[in-house]
Amino acid sequence: MRADQSSEHPSLSILIRINSASPRDVPMLQAPILIIGAGTWGASTALHLARRGYTNVTVLDAYHQPSAISAGNDVNKIVSFTDPPAEDDPNFVNKTFFAALTRGFQHDPVFKPHFHNVGNITSAFSPGGLKHIGRRDRGGDVVELNDPEDFRKAFPSGILTGPLPGWKGYWKKTGAGWVHARNALVSAITEAQRLGVTFIGGDSEGRVVRLLFSSNTEPRDIVGAETADGQKHFASKVILAAGANADQFLDFKKQLRPTAWTLAHIRMSPEEAKAYRNLPVLFNADQGFFIEPDEEKHELKICDEHPGYCNWIVGPDGERRSVPFARHQIPVESAKRIRGLLRATMPQLADRPFSFARICWCADTVDRNFLIDYHPDHPSLLLAVGASGRGFAHIPSIGGFIVDRLEGKMDSRIAAAVRWRPEQAVNRDWDDTQNRFGGEYRVMDFQKVKEWTNIQES
Numbered sequence: 001m002r003a004d005q006s007s008e009h010p011s012l013s014i015l016i017r018i019n020s021a022s023p024r025d026v027p028m029l030q031a032p033i034l035i036i037g038a039g040t041w042g043a044s045t046a047l048h049l050a051r052r053g054y055t056n057v058t059v060l061d062a063y064h065q066p067s068a069i070s071a072g073n074d075v076n077k078i079v080s081f082t083d084p085p086a087e088d089d090p091n092f093v094n095k096t097f098f099a100a101l102t103r104g105f106q107h108d109p110v111f112k113p114h115f116h117n118v119g120n121i122t123s124a125f126s127p128g129g130l131k132h133i134g135r136r137d138r139g140g141d142v143v144e145l146n147d148p149e150d151f152r153k154a155f156p157s158g159i160l161t162g163p164l165p166g167w168k169g170y171w172k173k174t175g176a177g178w179v180h181a182r183n184a185l186v187s188a189i190t191e192a193q194r195l196g197v198t199f200i201g202g203d204s205e206g207r208v209v210r211l212l213f214s215s216n217t218e219p220r221d222i223v224g225a226e227t228a229d230g231q232k233h234f235a236s237k238v239i240l241a242a243g244a245n246a247d248q249f250l251d252f253k254k255q256l257r258p259t260a261w262t263l264a265h266i267r268m269s270p271e272e273a274k275a276y277r278n279l280p281v282l283f284n285a286d287q288g289f290f291i292e293p294d295e296e297k298h299e300l301k302i303c304d305e306h307p308g309y310c311n312w313i314v315g316p317d318g319e320r321r322s323v324p325f326a327r328h329q330i331p332v333e334s335a336k337r338i339r340g341l342l343r344a345t346m347p348q349l350a351d352r353p354f355s356f357a358r359i360c361w362c363a364d365t366v367d368r369n370f371l372i373d374y375h376p377d378h379p380s381l382l383l384a385v386g387a388s389g390r391g392f393a394h395i396p397s398i399g400g401f402i403v404d405r406l407e408g409k410m411d412s413r414i415a416a417a418v419r420w421r422p423e424q425a426v427n428r429d430w431d432d433t434q435n436r437f438g439g440e441y442r443v444m445d446f447q448k449v450k451e452w453t454n455i456q457e458s
């Protein structure tokens with residue numbers, strides 16, 4: 001077997017001469033399938049493949065499960081349910097995705113126990129934020145909240161004691177709430193393992209350093225991936241589900257913008273956690289959100305809302321690229337915004353020390369639709385990326401759509417929305433806020449952050 005460097009992506013791909021005993025000759029259900037990334041989408045895909053009878057599935061991840069950098073490794077995420085759309089619904093694609101996750105959280109024993117049907121409140125105070133949230137089709141039983149007193153009444157007394165200045169919003173009382181994200185992710189991985197999927201995690205055995213391509217087929221197809229320990233993993237199909245890091249492996253033609261958000265926790269006493277139990281999720285498009293403390297550690301997670309941070313690095317070609325990095329701290333400016341949210345809502349908690357903080361990366365497409373498609377130049381490479389800051393809620397079902405695409409069965413309307421679409425990104429405005437508000441009302445740059453928190457994890 002001869003291996004030489006690809007001219008296209010010199011450091012991250014390698015050409016391999018494939019011989020006649022290619023894994024491509026094995027029947028589909030037994031053929032080796034490799035998933036890169038055991039985060040939210042990789043785990044969901046592994047589970048759906050195993051449930052459909054695929055017997056030779058391996059998932060590689062740079063971290064042991066659950067990955068410390070997966071955007072899904074978090075105490076909670078917001079979820080909202082939707083009924084299945086009519087065939088002629090103009091929002092057919094989005095509603096089909098949401099109807100599928102709804103079924104998953106309502107009926108699938110792997111995910112159902114992790115969903116908390118406490119309702120959610122979507123709010124804002126800036127003209128742009130209010131206009132944006134007003135446009136959403138929420139379905140279900142929704143109550144308008146027109147002034148701070150309406151918000152206070154939605155919570156048990158003594159919780160929302162802050163001024164909530166100018167806040168207005170919508171309270172969806174049921175069919176909405178939050179999911180214990182880490183537990184749902186671990187549940188998906190555990191079930192996939194039980195059904196025979198192999199997970200390989202860790203900086204050496206699991207971290208993919210390059211994709212492997214054939215040198216003697218036309219088009220030049222993918223044949224596997226190489227991990228940091230030098231092991232080559234060959235497969236008939238490779239599914240790239242590496243979240244914000246997917247962009248390092250291929251030229252995505254500007255379709256992905258790795259973007260990060262910021263979160264912190266405060267630890268509450270068991271008595272406080274009890275008093276704050278079953279609160280509706282409170283999301284404000286201009287300032288941030290929080291969700292009730294989790295039952296195990298009594299940690300209250302708070303996020304400041306903003307259009308995101310990028311980490312801009314200018315390449316030799318003069319083009320800038322946002323390059324993700326892991327950090328379990330946040331910019332001090334973000335910590336201040338989080339305290340500002342607490343002062344506006346629950347000032348009794350505003351000066352508590354943070355017990356945990358991290359930045360958390362996702363990959364934004366231009367239109368924030370997902371990207372689930374075969375690569376046009378590498379027919380056995382399926383891309384499952386571009387979760388665009390809204391991909392966790394889909395954990396019960398996104399893998400089913402990804403496997404539909406793998407098998408060529410995806411509904412044509414969905415396939416069109418999530419296709420490989422570089423034409424959208426030709427003159428991409430990297431600084432587009434993409435309908436996000438809050439913070440400095442612009443995409444921020446980690447390179448310009450002067451001071452980071454120094455939180456000791458407890």
Ligand SMILES: Cc1cc2nc3c(=O)[nH]c(=O)nc-3n(C[C@H](O)[C@H](O)[C@H](O)COP(=O)(O)OP(=O)(O)OC[C@H]3O[C@@H](n4cnc5c(N)ncnc54)[C@H](O)[C@@H]3O)c2cc1C
Nearest residue numbers: 037039040041062067071078208242243360387391392393
């Ligand atoms: C602060 C924050 C709050 C959010 N809130 C919500 C919410 O409320 N509701 C919602 O629906 N969504 C939310 N999201 C978005 C959601 O978390 C993401 O869209 C989703 O988790 C992305 O899934 P993924 O599988 O694409 O990426 P990830 O879950 O990040 O998985 C990528 C995986 O790839 C692995 N990987 C990376 N590099 C390599 C490599 N070289 N080799 C092997 N493996 C590698 C990583 O370790 C990781 O496990 C939020 C995101 C953030 C950042």
